[in-house]
Amino acid sequence: MPDLSRRRLLTGAGLAMGAGAAAAAGTGLIRQPEPVRPDPAGAVVPFHGAHQAGIATPVQGRLHFAAFDLSTGSREEVRAMLKAWTAAAVRMTAAQEIGGGATGAELAPPDDTGEAIGLPASRLTLTVGFGPSFFDRLKLPRPARLKELPHFPADRLDPARSGGDLCVQACADDPQVAVHAVRNLVRIGFGTAAIRWSQLGFGKTSSTTPDVQTPRNLMGFKDGTNNIAGTDGGKLDEHVWVGAEGPEWLRGGSYLVARRIRMHIETWDRTSLKEQEDIFGRTKREGAPYGGVREHDSVVLDKMPIDAHVRLANPAALGGVTILRRGYSFTDGSDGLGRLEAGLFFLAYQRDPEKGFIPIQRALAAKDSLNEYIQHVGSGIFACPGGVRPGSFWGAGLLA
Numbered sequence: 001m002p003d004l005s006r007r008r009l010l011t012g013a014g015l016a017m018g019a020g021a022a023a024a025a026g027t028g029l030i031r032q033p034e035p036v037r038p039d040p041a042g043a044v045v046p047f048h049g050a051h052q053a054g055i056a057t058p059v060q061g062r063l064h065f066a067a068f069d070l071s072t073g074s075r076e077e078v079r080a081m082l083k084a085w086t087a088a089a090v091r092m093t094a095a096q097e098i099g100g101g102a103t104g105a106e107l108a109p110p111d112d113t114g115e116a117i118g119l120p121a122s123r124l125t126l127t128v129g130f131g132p133s134f135f136d137r138l139k140l141p142r143p144a145r146l147k148e149l150p151h152f153p154a155d156r157l158d159p160a161r162s163g164g165d166l167c168v169q170a171c172a173d174d175p176q177v178a179v180h181a182v183r184n185l186v187r188i189g190f191g192t193a194a195i196r197w198s199q200l201g202f203g204k205t206s207s208t209t210p211d212v213q214t215p216r217n218l219m220g221f222k223d224g225t226n227n228i229a230g231t232d233g234g235k236l237d238e239h240v241w242v243g244a245e246g247p248e249w250l251r252g253g254s255y256l257v258a259r260r261i262r263m264h265i266e267t268w269d270r271t272s273l274k275e276q277e278d279i280f281g282r283t284k285r286e287g288a289p290y291g292g293v294r295e296h297d298s299v300v301l302d303k304m305p306i307d308a309h310v311r312l313a314n315p316a317a318l319g320g321v322t323i324l325r326r327g328y329s330f331t332d333g334s335d336g337l338g339r340l341e342a343g344l345f346f347l348a349y350q351r352d353p354e355k356g357f358i359p360i361q362r363a364l365a366a367k368d369s370l371n372e373y374i375q376h377v378g379s380g381i382f383a384c385p386g387g388v389r390p391g392s393f394w395g396a397g398l399l400a
Helices: 019-025 075-092 132-138 175-188 233-239 265-269 273-280 309-313 357-367
Strands: 062-070 125-130 166-172 193-204 254-263 328-334 340-350 374-384
Touching: 062 132, 062 175, 062 340, 075 125, 075 175, 166 175, 166 254, 166 374, 175 193, 265 340, 273 309, 309 357, 340 374
Parallel strands: none
Antiparallel strands: 062 166, 062 193, 125 166, 125 374, 193 328, 254 340, 254 374, 328 340
C-alpha cells in the first residue's frame, strides 16, 4: 500500500519555498505536488476536479468552518495568498506536510504546524467561497445572484458571527485534521486575511449518500431525509452547480448559505413526544412522514399540521425548490445561565439562492412551529468557484 502518511519532503521536492513565504513574496509559482494515489479505505478525496470537493462529496463526520476578512485591497496580494492556500490544500488533503514540513531552519517557523503528522487524510476536503464584500473590497464585478440575504422574521444575527469576505469549509472524519487545515491556512494568510468568525461542528445532520442511515440532529430527529444524492448528476446540475448563467469562473461552482441556528435544548427536552412529532411532521424513532410508515415514504402534505416543518420545507409546497444540505451539530459550552449553547450549523448549496434557500426560509420564518425552539443567530452567503485544475488555484479565473 502506498505511504500517504504526512512526512517531511525530500530536499528539492514540493514547493520551492514555504507557503507563507510564497504569499508574502507574491510569487505565482506552484510546483506540482507528488501524485495522489487512491487510498484503499477511501481516506483521500482528490482535490482537483470539475467541482470543488466538499459539496457533493459524501459528508464527513467533522467540520471546521472559518470566515475571513481581507486586510488588504490588493488583488496581487490576495492572488498570492490563494495560490499559497491552494498549494497547501493539495498537500494537506493528500495527508502530506506543507512545504518543508514541520522542521527546518532553527531560527524560522516551520512550514507546517505539525499536529497532523502521522494522521491519515481522513477524507479531508477544503472548499472556498467568496462573500459579497470580497468583490466590493477588491473592486471586482460581483455575480448577479450573490446578494446579501434578506432579513427574516425572528432573526437575531450577531454581526460578529456573520458575513465575511471569504470562507473555508474544512470537513474530515478526524477533527484534528480539519482544525490543522484551517490553522495552517490562517497562518499562511497572515497579513492578507484574518478570521472573522469560525465554527466547529460534529455529527453530520444530513447526508449526500442516501443508502446510509440518515443522521439525527440534536433534537433527536432524522435530518435531511430528502437531500440530493452526491451521485445524482441530473439533480446536481439542475439545483446545485452554476451553469452558463454565471460568470465563467463560477461555472461548476455553487452558492453557499451558512446559518448558525441556536436550539433551545432545555425547552425542547420538556416538550411532549406528540408535540415534537407534530412540529416536524415525522415520527421520532422511524422518521416516517405523517401518513407513512417508513422514513422514505412520500410526504403527503395534507396528512400533517399546516405549520409542520417538513410540510413547509418540502419541495412540493414550494414549487420544486431544492437545495443540497450539508449541516453539522455544534455545542459551544454553556451560555452562563446553565443552558447549552448548542444547535445546528446549517450549510446549503444551490445554483441560485433566490430559488433555493431564500424561498424555503421565508416559508419557515413565517409559519414554522419549530421557531419556538430555534433562533438564527449567525449567517453568511458565499460564491464557491468551480473546481481547480492541476497547476491552477482557487479563484484563478476571477483574479486573472
